[in-house]
Amino acid sequence: KETYYIIKILVSKDGKNFWATLKTDEPLKEKVKVEGIINSLKDRKVTVSFFEKRQLKIKPYPPLKTSTLQQEASKRFRFSPGKTMSIAQKLYEGVEIDGKNVGLITYMRTDSLRLSEKAVYAIRNLIKEQFGTAYLPPTPINHETGGKLVQGAHEAIRPTQPNLTPESLIGKLESDFQKIYELIWKRAIASQGSYAQEEVKESNFEVDGLTFVARGKKLIFEGFYRILGEIPHYEDIPELNKGEQLDIIDAKYEEKETEPPPRYTEASLIRTMEHLGIGRPSTYAPTLETLYERKYIKKERGYLVPTELGFQVNDILISRFRDIFEVKFTAKMEEELDEIESGKKKALEVLEKFYTGFSEDLKSFEENIKGIKEELQRTEETCPLCGSPLLLKWSKYGKFYACSRYPECKYTRPAEASEVTDKKCPICQKPMILVEGKKGKYYRCVDYPKCKGILPYTLGIKCPECDGEIVERKAPKGKVFYGCTNYPECKFITSHKPVDIKCSACGYPIMLEKKGRKGKIYLECPNCKNKIEKEEKNEKGSDL
Incomplete structure (x- = not known):
């Protein structure tokens, strides 16, 4: 990382303050030089050397296709691509609306931006009725760019019945289904809305051979933004005239650091x-x-x-x-x-x-x-059963050590296994180690595979439904959940970590640890939904 500096001045006209940034060919890296420039700008005036104002037309966003649906759902709702496509599949196949199975969207695996003539006609009528003629362009908008061959004759992803607005389906769809449908509906309808209009301003200011740049923007006509329900908000600058002088109200610098390209989301x-x-x-x-x-x-x-x-x-x-x-x-x-x-x-x-x-x-x-x-697997450790070298191997469940004499010697142990614990094997009474298996953590005899002794790894919390203990488990795709050692007789299960604290409202023996929208941890009773803030120093088993 390298440190560099950005210099800004605050200027004013007709009571409106706005910032302008120093224009440089190379990054400013000397702090002393930057501070000197700041001091030289105090109580000075700048001269407007350039001012331009122009209007831009912003084309409506295209309807969604597979890739953009996944991107928008990930960005807005943090849905995985798999979850997004699973919901879209069900919306396509049909969901129950007022006792009838209704397919709400068109085919969701497509790289096309095309809408059928029938769909465009229905969408344009809806825009005219719900938003007025000002938001309806004279002719339909084509979003296809040509060139690359798209797969088959599929359309873009759109609602099968544009008149089924997201508002009309509130309470009839599950929350996540509602989010995906609303996203698809708004993008498809807005894709045929009017162009938005923006006014863009840019100005240069000169002082002591230095050039500062200020830019502003404002929305003149909402157009398709209104249909989307997402009106952009911009910072604007006032009208300026070439040659006029403005007072510098303030000058400052911002310290920045160069950053490597961000990781992918x-x-x-x-x-x-x-x-x-x-x-x-x-x-x-x-x-x-x-x-x-x-x-x-x-x-x-x-x-x-x-x-x-x-x-x-x-x-x-x-x-x-x-x-x-x-x-x-x-x-x-x-x-x-x-x-x-x-x-x-x-x-x-x-x-x-x-x-x-x-x-x-x-x-x-x-x-x-x-x-x-051999190059990748070689280690300096030896097998505790036969003394042969151990190899470091990989499986879909993680790294593990295996004897190089396999299959004659079947010794294995997870690479992440913790130190020998004080647990005793129920079969041979030898020490046990804590290992991570495909279904979660458990204790295993140090003599495995010679001795098959295992014990469940519990949280030390009694099951609220029986006399068993709560254990940490893993689902097939790796998601952690918590169940009872007496399963399948006891069906207690939760995806949230249990805490050994009794609910003060109903007396239920445990609480569940959950995370709020802003990352704040709180405890919730699974029985009566009583919520309390988590206190790190609560004694085990105490009432709150």
């Missing part, structure tokens, strides 16, 4: 995949789900972070199959598949050209795979 990764031609509408969500499922990536604070396994897989494959992992190759293959579909190329010719180079890379990889594995 689910939305930005899908946008990049679409831009680079990687995949199709039907493959965006499954691609991300596969990366999560194989633990190549994880999500931290909304950003996608590669795991250690992801880095290793990347290093192994990229260096040995450079051609097929090149971004341009994927986009080129998509183009060739389109050309096969349109009859411009023959499938066998395309496959033969691809397979000739790929088969050579694959043969070389297979010949060297043993050496690659």
Whole structure:
């Protein structure tokens, strides 16, 4: 990171204050120099050397397609692409409205921006009735840009019945379904609304050979923004005349740091995949789900972070199959598949050209795979059962150590296993270690697999429904939940972490730890929904 500075001055005209920023060819990195400029600007005047005002027409946003639906849902609601497509699938197949099964949207796996003539006619009539002729353009708006071949004859994603407004479905759809439908409905209807109009202003100011720039903008006509229900708000500057002088009211600098490019979010990764031609509408969500499922990536604070396994897989494959992992190759293959579909190329010719180079890379990889594995798996640890070297291996559940004499010796243990605990094996009485399995944490005998002794890992909290204890479990996709050691006899289950505190309102023996919208932790009773703030120093088992 490098530190640099931005200099700003506050000027005023007709009682309206606004900021202007110093224009520089190179970043200002010397703080002493910056402070000197600030001091020289005190009690000075600036001269307007340039002022321009122009009006812009803003074209309505296009209706949604698969990629933009996933991006908007991720950005607005933090929905995963998989969740978004699952909801869209059900809206397409049909949901029960007033006792009838109604398909609310058109097919949701599409890269088309086209709307049928019938849909455009219905949408334009709705705009005229609900918003007035001022918000209806003289002719329908075409959002297709041509060029790239889109899949099939699908339209953009739109409501099947535009007159079924989001407001008319309140209380008839689940909350998440309502959000996705409203998003699709507003974008489809607004796509045929009038252009918005904005007024843009720009001015330059001169003082002691320095040039400051100020820009402003205001909305003149809402147009399609009104249909979207999202009116933008801008900072404006007053009308200025070339040659007039204005007082500098204040001068300041802002300290900044250069930042590396941000990590991808689910939305930005899908946008990049679409831009680079990687995949199709039907493959965006499954691609991300596969990366999560194989633990190549994880999500931290909304950003996608590669795991250690992801880095290793990347290093192994990229260096040995450079051609097929090149971004341009994927986009080129998509183009060739389109050309096969349109009859411009023959499938066998395309496959033969691809397979000739790929088969050579694959043969070389297979010949060297043993050496690659040994290099990656070698460790300095020895097997406690037979004394042979241990190898570090990977599975979809994480890293683990395995004896190099497998299958003669079947010793394994998770790489993340904690130190030996004070728990005693119920079979052989030897110490046990805490391990992370595919269904969650549990205790396992140090002599595994020779001894199969295991114990559940409990939170030390009694089950509120029986005499069992609460345990931490994992669902097939890795999501943590909490259940009872007496399952299936006891059906107690929750996705929130139990806390050993009795509810003061109803006396229920536990509370659940939850997180509010602003990240604040609170406790809620699962029985009566009584809510209290979490206090870190509460004694275990106390009443609140």
